[in-house]
Every structure is written in structure tokens, then in C-alpha cells.
Amino acid sequence: MAVTALTLDEFKQFREYFYKKTGIEFDDSKRYFVDKRILRRIEATGARSFREYFVHMRFEASQSEFQELVNQMTVNETYFFREDHQFRVLVSDVMDEVVHNRRRRKGPIRLLSLPCSTGEEPYSIALHLIEEWPGLAQHDVELSGCDIDTVALGKCEDGVFGERSVQHVPPAMLKRHFTPLAGRRYRISDQIRDAVRFFPRNLSDPQQTRALKGYDVIFCRNMLIYFDDQSRRRAADTLFDALNPGGFLFLGHSESMSRMSSLYTVRKFTDAIVYQRPLS
Numbered sequence: 001m002a003v004t005a006l007t008l009d010e011f012k013q014f015r016e017y018f019y020k021k022t023g024i025e026f027d028d029s030k031r032y033f034v035d036k037r038i039l040r041r042i043e044a045t046g047a048r049s050f051r052e053y054f055v056h057m058r059f060e061a062s063q064s065e066f067q068e069l070v071n072q073m074t075v076n077e078t079y080f081f082r083e084d085h086q087f088r089v090l091v092s093d094v095m096d097e098v099v100h101n102r103r104r105r106k107g108p109i110r111l112l113s114l115p116c117s118t119g120e121e122p123y124s125i126a127l128h129l130i131e132e133w134p135g136l137a138q139h140d141v142e143l144s145g146c147d148i149d150t151v152a153l154g155k156c157e158d159g160v161f162g163e164r165s166v167q168h169v170p171p172a173m174l175k176r177h178f179t180p181l182a183g184r185r186y187r188i189s190d191q192i193r194d195a196v197r198f199f200p201r202n203l204s205d206p207q208q209t210r211a212l213k214g215y216d217v218i219f220c221r222n223m224l225i226y227f228d229d230q231s232r233r234r235a236a237d238t239l240f241d242a243l244n245p246g247g248f249l250f251l252g253h254s255e256s257m258s259r260m261s262s263l264y265t266v267r268k269f270t271d272a273i274v275y276q277r278p279l280s
Contacts, residue, residue: 003042003049006035010050014038017058022070022148023204023231037072041065071151076117080124080161081168083221085271086250087124090217091133093269094248098216099135101246101279108140111217112242114203116145119156120165121219122196123188127169127177130192146201156198159188203235212242222252224260236261243277250274 006014011031019025026034038050045065047053057065081087098109113122122145129136129143147153163184166174178186202208203223218239224232239249240263249264250272251257257264257275264275 003039003047003053006038006050010054011035014050014054017054018069018073019228019231021066021204022202023228023235024073024226025228025231034073037069041069041072067150071149074115074147074149074152076149076152078117078120079165079168080120080127082120082124083253084124084168086219086221086274087128088132089269089272089274090125090250091128094217094274095129095133095135098246098248099139102216102244105244107214108142109217110142110215110244111144111219112212112215113143113145113219114201114212115147115149115220115223116153116156116198117147117149118152118161118165119145119159119196119198120161121145121221122156122198123159123192125219126192126195127173131173142197143195144197144199146199148200148202150200153198153200156196157193159193161186161188203238204231209238209242212238214244215242216244216247217250218243218247219250221250222255224255225252229259232260236263240264240277245277246279247277248274249276 042053116122177189267274
């Protein structure tokens with residue numbers, strides 16, 4: 001017999017587990033959203049009950065079903081040049097200061113977009129650096145993007161975007177760096193696509209975040225709004241540890257580090273507020 005609904009206790013049981021694993025909290029208003037996706041996975045796996053599915057999902061050795069559920073539960077709402085003023089601050093102020101702060105440090109300047117969703121943000125960073133930062137000719141830059149959603153990461157690597165995603169890209173830049181495809185889609189150039197490395201990462205998993213080290217700039221925008229206060233504080237500490245001394249963190253316009261951590265220095269540039277790990 002097909003499972004057609006979850007009980008309130010089952011919803012709460014899943015919600016608590018998902019929060020512990022990802023830091024993402026679903027309040028009661030999201031119950032329909034959550035239930036619909038769990039029921040879809042119960043049907044797809046052939047489980048006979050929520051309990052059977054939940055046990056399988058939790059204890060499966062490969063964790064592939066949990067990853068599939070994560071992909072279903074995460075929201076990938078993004079487009080090129082979103083909150084563009086932050087990219088302008090990056091190339092007009094932050095990058096030159098990064099160069100100045102790391103004079104004695106060897107290796108490339110390292111930037112990270114987390115979560116990178118389907119790629120619009122890291123590719124926007126790459127476009128701004130190529131088009132607007134003169135220092136790119138003198139310095140080696142390494143740009144990466146990571147996300148908990150493996151389906152989204154596949155789309156990053158494909159580099160194909162719909163008309164809505166590129167609607168804010170200036171026409172001349174669109175012509176230089178994108179190839180039109182059928183169905184009003186656009187493929188970003190191999191030069192840009194090859195400039196970004198993508199990899200999976202769960203910011204709430206300490207085993208996965210230990211490797212996040214040595215970044216000079218991190219964009220972590222509009223993710224922490226899905227966390228509760230405790231998860232935000234843990235994320236703020238993780239991001240702080242991932243930055244080099246003097247490194248910069250960009251948050252979304254509705255997010256404020258002052259509510260999460262006192263570790264950072266608040267930097268007020270002309271067009272944006274950015275958070276910095278102190279040099280010492």
C-alpha cells in the first residue's frame with residue numbers, strides 16, 4: 001500500500017535528523033514542502049512506510065539516498081550578477097587589499113563561492129575578475145565553488161544557463177563569453193568554465209569542512225538564513241577558520257555577522273559591508 005502522508009511525529013523526526021546533518025531547519029510552515037519530497041523518495045525507493053525509508057536512508061553505507069534527499073530539499077534560486085555591488089567591491093577594493101596583505105605568502109590568491117548552487121555566482125566572480133581587475137595579469141588566482149547539492153554541481157560543470165539566469169549580464173559581455181544555444185540557453189566559454197573548480201561540501205559536517213583552509217575571499221551569501229542561531233554560529237566559526245589572516249567574507253544583504261560572531265572586523269566599503277578576519 002502506497003504511503004500517502006506523513007504523521008506529525010514523522011515530520012518532526014525527519015526535521016530533527018536533517019537539521020543535525022545539514023544545519024538546515026524546516027519550521028512548520030515548510031511541512032508541505034518537506035512531506036511532498038519525502039513521499040516522492042519513498043515511492044521511488046519502493047519503501048513500504050516512512051519508518052522503512054527513514055532507516056534505509058540513515059544507515060545506507062553509501063549515503064546515496066540521503067544525498068538524493070538533500071538534492072531534493074535544497075533551493076537553488078540564483079542568477080548571474082546577483083547583488084552585483086558586492087562583485088564591484090571585490091574588484092575595486094578587496095582584491096588589491098588581499099594582494100597587499102599576503103605579500104609574504106606564496107601560492108595563488110584563493111577565492112571560494114559557498115554554496116555555489118548551479119554556478120552563476122562563481123562564474124560571475126570570474127567574469128568580474130577577467131573584465132575589471134587589472135591585477136589578474138600579475139597574480140595567479142584560484143577560484144572554487146562548492147555545494148551540498150550534487151545535482152547542482154553537475155549543472156555548474158555543464159556551464160549551460162537559461163535566459164533568466166543571464167538576463168543581467170551586459171549584452172557585450174554576454175557576446176564575448178557565452179555561446180547561444182537552442183531553447184534560449186547559453187553556454188559559458190571554456191575559458192571561464194575551466195577557471196573554476198567545483199566540489200561537494202556540507203558546511204555542517206566537521207569532517208568535510210576541515211579541508212576548507214587558506215582562502216583569501218569567501219562568498220557565502222543567502223545560505224545562513226536557512227540556519228538557526230546555533231548553526232549560524234558554528235558556520236561563522238568554520239568560515240573564519242577557512243580564511244587566511246586578512247581574508248574577506250561576503251554575506252547576503254539580509255545576513256549580519258554581528259548576530260553570529262565577534263571574531264570578524266566589519267569593513268564598510270562604498271557599496272557593501274564585508275567581514276574580515278583580522279591580520280593578527
